Amino acid sequence: MNYWLMKSEPEAFSIDDLHNRPQQTEHWDGVRNYQARNMMRDEMKIGDRVFFYHSNCDEPGIIGIAEVARESYPDFTAFDPEDKHFDPKSNPDKPTWFMVDVKFVKKLSRTISLRELKLKDELADLALLRRGNRLSIMPVTAPQWDFILGLE
DNA sequence: GCCAACGTTGGC
DNA sequence: GCCAACGTTGGC
Numbered sequence: 483m484n485y486w487l488m489k490s491e492p493e494a495f496s497i498d499d500l501h502n503r504p505q506q507t508e509h510w511d512g513v514r515n516y517q518a519r520n521m522m523r524d525e526m527k528i529g530d531r532v533f534f535y536h537s538n539c540d541e542p543g544i545i546g547i548a549e550v551a552r553e554s555y556p557d558f559t560a561f562d563p564e565d566k567h568f569d570p571k572s573n574p575d576k577p578t579w580f581m582v583d584v585k586f587v588k589k590l591s592r593t594i595s596l597r598e599l600k601l602k603d604e605l606a607d608l609a610l611l612r613r614g615n616r617l618s619i620m621p622v623t624a625p626q627w628d629f630i631l632g633l634e
Numbered sequence: 635g636c637c638a639a640c641g642t643t644g645g646c
Numbered sequence: 647g648c649c650a651a652c653g654t655t656g657g658c
Contacts, residue, residue, distance in 0.1 A: 489643095489644090491643095491644090515653075516653090537643080537644060537645085538643080538644050538645080539644095542644080542645070542646095596645080613651085614650075614651045614652060615651090615652090616642080616643050616644070616651070616652060616653090618643085
């Protein structure tokens with residue numbers, strides 16, 4: 483099993499939004515970065531665990547846990563000219579962009595803030611904390627995952 | 635292939 | 647709102 487961290491701006495899509503979806507599941511559309519796409523397309527497997535991270539908000543940090551509920555398939559929002567994430571260069575016969583479905587698992591008892599994560603020597607190599615990392619999807623190692631859960 | 639200009643992310 | 651750190655685009 484692999485572990486991941488996925489960022490979302492709560493004003494756009496929060497963990498409560500995920501919780502309120504039918505089957506508590508939603509497709510993770512709109513990723514338009516090749517590194518993040520490759521992780522979804524090639525590496526994210528059913529049952530993989532995901533830290534749900536709220537970015538661009540009052541208290542950026544890990545707010546809950548989700549899991550991969552469906553493995554990669556074409557991100558259809560790329561084909562819709564009305565969609566914010568429309569990509570005129572992508573086409574359904576040879577899709578450029580992929581997504582997975584994620585399912586709500588639980589909210590943490592408290593937000594583990596970015597500020598707190600930065601203080602921990604054990605997380606020095608966490609992708610989230612590496613300088614300048616703006617990827618919206620990042621891998622988490624098993625030891626990092628366990629350590630972070632231990633902070634709750 | 636180089637690189638300047640531009641757009642986006644996201645913490646602060 | 648500011649701005650650093652990117653990734654992308656496009657002229658050459």
